[in-house]
Amino acid sequence: MSAQTMEFKTEVKQLLDLMIHSLYSHKEIFLRELISNASDAIDKARYESLTNQALLEGGGDWKIELIADKEAGTLTIRDNGIGLTRDEAITALGTIAHSGTKEFMKALQSKEVKENPELIGQFGVGFYSSFMVADKVSVRSRKAGAANDQGIVWESSADGSYTIDTITKETRGTDVILYMKEEEKNLLDQWELRRIVRKYSDYIEHAICMEIDNYDDKGEKDGTKEDILNSRKAIWLKDKSEITAEEYKEFYKHVSHDFTDPAETIHYRAEGTNEFSALLYIPSRAPFDLFYKEYKIGPTLYVKRVQIMEHCEALMPVYLRFVKGVVDSSDLPLNVSREILQNNRMIEVIKKNITKRVLDALSHMKQNDFDKYLAFYKEFGKVLKEGIHYDATRKEAIAELLLFESSKTAAGEFTNLSDYVTNMPSDQNEIYYITGESRGEVASSPYLEAFRDKGYEVLFMYDEIDDYIITNLGEFKGKKFKSVIKGDIALDKDKEEQKKEAEKKYKLLIDLLKDRLKDDVGEVRLSGRLKDSACCLVAGETDMDPQMEKLLKSMGQEVPDTKRILELNSEHPVVAKMNALFEENKENPILGEYAEMLYDQALIMEGSKPKDPSRFAQRISRLMAGA
Numbered sequence: 001m002s003a004q005t006m007e008f009k010t011e012v013k014q015l016l017d018l019m020i021h022s023l024y025s026h027k028e029i030f031l032r033e034l035i036s037n038a039s040d041a042i043d044k045a046r047y048e049s050l051t052n053q054a055l056l057e058g059g060g061d062w063k064i065e066l067i068a069d070k071e072a073g074t075l076t077i078r079d080n081g082i083g084l085t086r087d088e089a090i091t092a093l094g095t096i097a098h099s100g101t102k103e104f105m106k107a108l109q110s111k112e113v114k115e116n117p118e119l120i121g122q123f124g125v126g127f128y129s130s131f132m133v134a135d136k137v138s139v140r141s142r143k144a145g146a147a148n149d150q151g152i153v154w155e156s157s158a159d160g161s162y163t164i165d166t167i168t169k170e171t172r173g174t175d176v177i178l179y180m181k182e183e184e185k186n187l188l189d190q191w192e193l194r195r196i197v198r199k200y201s202d203y204i205e206h207a208i209c210m211e212i213d214n215y216d217d218k219g220e221k222d223g224t225k226e227d228i229l230n231s232r233k234a235i236w237l238k239d240k241s242e243i244t245a246e247e248y249k250e251f252y253k254h255v256s257h258d259f260t261d262p263a264e265t266i267h268y269r270a271e272g273t274n275e276f277s278a279l280l281y282i283p284s285r286a287p288f289d290l291f292y293k294e295y296k297i298g299p300t301l302y303v304k305r306v307q308i309m310e311h312c313e314a315l316m317p318v319y320l321r322f323v324k325g326v327v328d329s330s331d332l333p334l335n336v337s338r339e340i341l342q343n344n345r346m347i348e349v350i351k352k353n354i355t356k357r358v359l360d361a362l363s364h365m366k367q368n369d370f371d372k373y374l375a376f377y378k379e380f381g382k383v384l385k386e387g388i389h390y391d392a393t394r395k396e397a398i399a400e401l402l403l404f405e406s407s408k409t410a411a412g413e414f415t416n417l418s419d420y421v422t423n424m425p426s427d428q429n430e431i432y433y434i435t436g437e438s439r440g441e442v443a444s445s446p447y448l449e450a451f452r453d454k455g456y457e458v459l460f461m462y463d464e465i466d467d468y469i470i471t472n473l474g475e476f477k478g479k480k481f482k483s484v485i486k487g488d489i490a491l492d493k494d495k496e497e498q499k500k501e502a503e504k505k506y507k508l509l510i511d512l513l514k515d516r517l518k519d520d521v522g523e524v525r526l527s528g529r530l531k532d533s534a535c536c537l538v539a540g541e542t543d544m545d546p547q548m549e550k551l552l553k554s555m556g557q558e559v560p561d562t563k564r565i566l567e568l569n570s571e572h573p574v575v576a577k578m579n580a581l582f583e584e585n586k587e588n589p590i591l592g593e594y595a596e597m598l599y600d601q602a603l604i605m606e607g608s609k610p611k612d613p614s615r616f617a618q619r620i621s622r623l624m625a626g627a
Ligand code: ADP
Pocket: 033, 037, 038, 041, 079, 081, 082, 083, 084, 092, 093, 124, 125, 126, 127, 128, 174
């Protein structure tokens, strides 16, 4: 087949542009990315050869070679790993193999990425980083196990297109040949290459080899010899004391594709009947696809240093899906499959252990470095709280980690459930909370009036799932949760008598309102939660939280329409005035108008629009003119 010229997908063009111009200060990382790809390719070949010896083609001496040719101005990164077929090269190198391509495009244009270009690292820009240092890149590859004449060559100068052709290649694996830019030729220096490998790729398990100058006894140059540039020690198997903070960070960037430093590193070895090492990281920034279905969960699983799979879902609960890292088990069989992993007792034990360690680390962070914890919580709190739904055994532990603003905190300051319960006045029996879109919306809500008056704190919750999560949690330290926007509220036991009397007094007025508003509200009653406002709308005790309702509707789910309850403040002059009008003349047409105006007011107070805004405005104007 002759050479074929193909266009890059548009997002690749944009990525190349952005990267070449803005990631430039990080340009050394091209080598880390290419070595990491070579290492991945070897891991895959080694894993597949466990069940298919033929792939070894007679040799299983895995290695990565760097070949610097100063005369030609090229640097070759060679591996004897799994290799690429023609189709694989087209998809892997001609597109961005990423689930959230649309998100990615958005991110490329965003102000955040323009100001912090290293953020695009999280999209796995890997291979394309070669174009930061090379004018042209040529990839020569042959799939392990394929015939020699089934090799391919892929070539591009990052000008919007690439070519692909068939070649004969004697050895399996891939050569990535970089035609270095004039101003980057210093990277061909062997000491420079050694330095970069040490800095970024020292932990790579496979040997990274290079021909280096050889010196004889007298210190004179005598040909070349092959040297291994990396120490090859799997970082997670090393002793903590042997690892520098820098090395931990570099390894994080390798496993996570993140360019920012991690917030927390958790490294330990579990001894006993089930031995494993874990090196886990809590990132400092949420990746863009954290809430996508395609988001890949779980650490990389190794068995005795052999990589088994990149994302082992069975090892990590979904609510800790932001955690990255590596788990290396000494006891699992090498040939474990995904199916086996799903129901493996040993995996289950490791997962439990990891979960506990991560939650402990978070709890420790919250206690000892609150600012750091707060930063973490803002990025990942929404994911963490899913744990209350998913993990019944750790509900309380996770609940301890939640943070909330409240009616007693300033904006941007937080309380937590333990402190809340400790600070409860002795006559308060429940934990009160209000859901809404933002502090602005809930802080001035009429629903809080009576609670403020009593000195009771109300927790503010802004995530759509909060009501669901809290309902699921049910109680904390023996105190039940109660939404202040749902159900009946009776804060004062001694006012019961008074309320009964008011109910008798206003019975007929309430009946009239029920009748007038029967299309809009399911019930009209006197309120136990109002102080200064005349009325408000509330949901029934078991009704769906309005935030949740919005969320479900936005996801296109059908939500049954439940009518709300209109509550009146029996101590408000408006109610007394209406009642007086009513007693004077039960047929007074103004009563109907007032009923609708009460309802409209209640709508406005919960952040909705009046039913008919222009009619509402006309009525107000008429009232004002009358006054
Ligand atoms: P990532 O490594 O995150 O998948 P890259 O841009 O680094 O992203 O690489 C893209 C894809 O190209 C890889 O997933 C792999 O399929 C393929 N690839 C790159 N380098 C090699 C190689 N040396 N051998 C085999 N496949 C490779």
